[in-house]
Amino acid sequence: MTANILVVDDEQSIADLIEVYLKNENYDVFKFYNGRDALQCVENQNIDLAILDVMLPDVDGFSICQQIREKHKFPVIMLTAKEEEIDKITGLTLGADDYITKPFRPLELVARVKAQLRRFTKYNSAEPKQEEHLITFSGLVLDMDTHECTLNEKKLSLTPTEFSILWVLCSNRGRVVSSEELFQEVWGDKYFTNSNNTVMVHIRHLREKMHDSAEHPKYIKTVWGVGYKIEK
Amino acid sequence: MTANILVVDDEQSIADLIEVYLKNENYDVFKFYNGRDALQCVENQNIDLAILDVMLPDVDGFSICQQIREKHKFPVIMLTAKEEEIDKITGLTLGADDYITKPFRPLELVARVKAQLRRFTKYNSAEPKQEEHLITFSGLVLDMDTHECTLNEKKLSLTPTEFSILWVLCSNRGRVVSSEELFQEVWGDKYFTNSNNTVMVHIRHLREKMHDSAEHPKYIKTVWGVGYKIEK
DNA sequence: CAAATCCTTAAGATTATCTTAAGGCAATAT
DNA sequence: ATATTGCCTTAAGATAATCTTAAGGATTTG
Known part of the structure; x- marks a missing residue:
């Protein structure tokens, strides 16, 4: 029923906000303000889903996504600012399972997370858990x-x-x-x-x-x- | 069950009032009429929650909040006068966990404090205590x-x-x-x-x-x- | 029994909510 | 691009619930 979720955003207030809403749904949150630390976390923790901002100061979300995909199977949701050009976005979110534009509604974010976890467990476990949608x-x-x-x-x-x-x-x-x-x-x-x-x-x-x-x-x-x- | 609470307001009567109500609930109160002394206190004492007026003579509540956030994790509640424009408020209370407009009812203040402490311990301890609501x-x-x-x-x-x-x-x-x-x-x-x-x-x-x-x-x-x- | 305190009631003031409508914004279609 | 449509927000007046005040009556105390 619960899951480990990686959250990466250099805007601390946004990362914090996401953390609050996810914890409210009883997920375990691993939160980072930069890409480097996040990548390290992926190796050490048993992550079930990642939420990545595409624009990070060190490594961009796209690279992180790629590196995750090399070794792991869990779903990835990308965060993009609305103003960022669509070309850039399509490039950067390539390989992601879903993407959400900022500003987003907390309910929407949580819903998307649940949907991805649902889809994932459906294809990856014999006893699919059902999240409440x-x-x-x-x-x-x-x-x-x-x-x-x-x-x-x-x-x-x-x-x-x-x-x-x-x-x-x-x-x-x-x-x-x-x-x-x-x-x-x-x-x-x-x-x-x-x-x-x-x-x-x-x-x-x-x-x-x-x-x-x-x-x-x-x-x-x-x-x-x-x-x-x-x-x- | 008890907690150390930092109270900062340059209006002494208000700070005193808050102190009375919090002590009544068996909290330990660390009260200051300016930001400088309060910041010093944060370093020396083991504070569990802070209540800050946004408008202080020396350092404003926002700055204090920021400085607290750099090193500490405890929740912060902001106090704002009702008349202050919402734009100003959103700026100044950024990063706070909750905010209360003056004049407030003591019961409300106490309830919010308890709610924050509840939320905080929920995320930070294995055995969540339950405050009485x-x-x-x-x-x-x-x-x-x-x-x-x-x-x-x-x-x-x-x-x-x-x-x-x-x-x-x-x-x-x-x-x-x-x-x-x-x-x-x-x-x-x-x-x-x-x-x-x-x-x-x-x-x-x-x-x-x-x-x-x-x-x-x-x-x-x-x-x-x-x-x-x-x-x- | 007198004085003080408390109870009850109702009217006016205050505050919260409801309703409606108009303008702005964003998504979609032309 | 531009037009259209539908949605969201804001504002203002209407309505309803609540709060306060004040006055007269009742009860308790000394």
Whole structure:
């Protein structure tokens, strides 16, 4: 169920952030701010998956990926800044199993990691473990892989943000989740102000699509002064 | 269970206030009114968590945070005045694990401190200690994380203020808590006048929701001339 | 019995949330 | 390239929940 994950990014804040979200999912994280140390780690530790920034000060992600591939089989996910030209990226991410552009949403990163591990164990072990990419309960189905949502056999077409919010609420159901927490989980940003009512607006849209109401909620309940909640 | 906490704020009254509440929770407090002395302390003492005001006369909180991060791993919580622009804040609190805007409620501060320590020990020790965010006794359950309250399996929907008052009473049960003390704990405001009967009104609402009465109290007992009390 | 403290109630002030709509941005199609 | 579409964010007004205040009544104390 758990796995050793290598994280390499010279931007410490980003590496740290990734570490937090992965540890939150109970993965063991091996974090480095440069390529050299990371390569050493690969030899000594039993790594199951690597997340590499393509732009590193010493060795670039592409080289690391190549060197990993010479001896190891585990999946590699590349991180690329959005501004970097697509040509460069296609070159540098060659050989990677997936790549994610910065800034990314924590949920997305975690989902991709799980998907890769799922794919990998599927092809490499007799007893494939199943990571949770589905949430199902009382008529509601959420599929993280396809971002699809079904409510009582009817498909809801949710936007990415709406889906993420509902996902977080559902995976914490029975517990109240504050706007701030939702914001952090969905946007990956620590800084939330009360004047920011964007979470609220998306909740409103969600309720609309679920034929829910704020006054007599069937699904998303408002807990005054605390946050939102879906009953268990 | 206990921990060494560094507190830095140039507003002495605020630093003193924080000290009081933390000591009340049995933490050891190292308090400073400027950044220089605080940094020195970090080197000599075995600090477990820091609370830093972002706006300090000599070194700002951001710099302190950076300097701490170079050598230490403990969590850092930033304090920011509400008026300070969000841009400034995002810059200055970069690298912090959490931030709290002033004015804050003491309970909130304590809760955040506990949360950080919980998170930290979770990632850094084999035997994760559990800090108390739950109060349970004789049919009553209070959950600080979700602000939920259950009495004899029935859910009570308390307002934030009501919850806070009940929390303080419960965590001091067996002892009489004065209106003034309640006011300070819940509102974080030092100045309480006797003509202020707002605590009393909330007690009344609490009793109503708990099906309690002032004459024959099952839970919240009035101690004449002293305050309120919940039996042990 | 008088004085002090506490209880209850309700109205007004405050604060949090809801709703709606408009503008900006980004992805997609022409 | 440009146009179109859909999504996200922001802002402002409306609504609802909560908080505070104040006043009168009740209870306890001395």
